[in-house]
Amino acid sequence: MTRSGANLGRSSWRFVLLVLVLACAVIAAWFWRDFSRFGNTPLRVTATGQSIEFGRGTSFKDIVHQLRAQGLSTAAPLYWRLLAEEMHVAGRLHAGEYALVAGMTPQQLLTNMAQGKVMQRDVTIVDGWNFHDVLQALSKADQLKHDTVGLDDATIMQKIGAPNEKPEGRFLPETYAYVKGDSDLDVLRRAHDAMSKTLDASWAKRDLNLPLATPYDALILASIVEKETGRADERQRVAGVFIRRLQKNMLLQTDPTVIYGMGASYTGTIHKVDLTTDTPYNTYTRPGLPPTPIAMPGKLSIEAALHPAAGDDLYFVAKGDGTHVFAPTLDEQNRNVACYQLKHCQ
Structure with missing residues (x-):
C-alpha cells in the first residue's frame, strides 16, 4: 500500500470513529434529556381521589409493573430504576396506599413512598x-x-x-x-x-369546692352542658346553674338526661308524662347526676363544668333562637317560661 493509500485509510477510520462518537453523544444527550423529562412529567392521573396501593414485600420491579398496568406511566422500567437510584431511594420505598393528584410527577411519588407519606x-x-x-x-x-x-x-x-x-x-x-x-x-x-x-389535665386545674367527687362526675356534667347549649358564651353559665343546684341538693331537672333515658322510645318530642316516668337518667325524679354521661362532651364543655360561672342563677329556659334566659328564682323562671315557651309575655 502506498503512503497516500495508508493515510486515506487512517482518515476513513478517524471519520467513522468521529461519526460513532458524535452518534453516541447525540444518543446520550437524547437519552438524558428524555430521562430528565420523564422525572418531571406528570403521571396520568385521571380522577379525583385516585390512589395506588403497594403491598408489603412488593419488589421495585413489581411497583413499576403496577404503575404501568394502571396506566399511570408508559416509561420504560429502566427509567424508573435510574430515577430511584439518582434520588437514593431505591430499596427503601414503603408499602401502603398513596394519593395520586393531578400534576404529580414520578419524582414526587417516589419521594412520598420513601418518606412513607401514605394516604x-x-x-x-x-x-x-x-x-x-x-x-x-x-x-x-x-x-x-x-x-x-x-x-x-x-x-x-x-x-x-x-x-x-x-x-x-x-x-x-x-x-x-x-x-x-x-x-x-x-x-x-x-x-x-x-x-x-x-x-x-382539666381536672388537675379545676376550680376549688366543686360538688364533683371524681373526673367522671365532671365528664357527666360536661355531657349535660354539651346537650343543653351549643353556644360557647353560655356554657359556663349553664354549668354554674347545675353546680349550684347540686350544692343545694336540688333536682337538676334537665330534659336531655330524660331524653337519653327514654332511648329508642324518644321520637323527637318530650311530654309531661316523660318527665314523671322514672329511669336512672330522669333528673326530674332522681337527685344528683345521672349514672353515666349522656353524650361526648367537647373540650369547651369540660372546661365549663370545671370552671363554672359565678352567680345566683338556678334556672334557665330556651328562648327559641338558640339562646337561653336565666333566672335566680322560681317565680322569675315561671315568667320566663310563660313568655318564651307559652308566648304569654307580660
Whole structure:
C-alpha cells in the first residue's frame, strides 16, 4: 500500500470513529434529556381521589409493573430504576396506599413512598354525639376496617384497653386521621386516650369546692352542658346553674338526661308524662347526676363544668333562637317560661 493509500485509510477510520462518537453523544444527550423529562412529567392521573396501593414485600420491579398496568406511566422500567437510584431511594420505598393528584410527577411519588407519606382519610366525632352515633360514623368511614361489628359495648371497651368502663362520653370529639388497614377499634382507642388525657389535665386545674367527687362526675356534667347549649358564651353559665343546684341538693331537672333515658322510645318530642316516668337518667325524679354521661362532651364543655360561672342563677329556659334566659328564682323562671315557651309575655 502506498503512503497516500495508508493515510486515506487512517482518515476513513478517524471519520467513522468521529461519526460513532458524535452518534453516541447525540444518543446520550437524547437519552438524558428524555430521562430528565420523564422525572418531571406528570403521571396520568385521571380522577379525583385516585390512589395506588403497594403491598408489603412488593419488589421495585413489581411497583413499576403496577404503575404501568394502571396506566399511570408508559416509561420504560429502566427509567424508573435510574430515577430511584439518582434520588437514593431505591430499596427503601414503603408499602401502603398513596394519593395520586393531578400534576404529580414520578419524582414526587417516589419521594412520598420513601418518606412513607401514605394516604390519610379523616373521620370526625362530633360534639354531643352519643356512642351509637360514633359507631354509625365509623361504620361509614371509607377504607376503615369495621372490627366492632357484632361486638357489644363491654367487648369493645375491653378490646381498646378500657375494661369495665361504660363507653358513653369516653371519646373526645375531634377529627382523627387514619390510613387504609386501620380499624374502627384503632380510632376508638385514640379517641379514648385523647379524652382521658384531656379530662385528667382539666381536672388537675379545676376550680376549688366543686360538688364533683371524681373526673367522671365532671365528664357527666360536661355531657349535660354539651346537650343543653351549643353556644360557647353560655356554657359556663349553664354549668354554674347545675353546680349550684347540686350544692343545694336540688333536682337538676334537665330534659336531655330524660331524653337519653327514654332511648329508642324518644321520637323527637318530650311530654309531661316523660318527665314523671322514672329511669336512672330522669333528673326530674332522681337527685344528683345521672349514672353515666349522656353524650361526648367537647373540650369547651369540660372546661365549663370545671370552671363554672359565678352567680345566683338556678334556672334557665330556651328562648327559641338558640339562646337561653336565666333566672335566680322560681317565680322569675315561671315568667320566663310563660313568655318564651307559652308566648304569654307580660
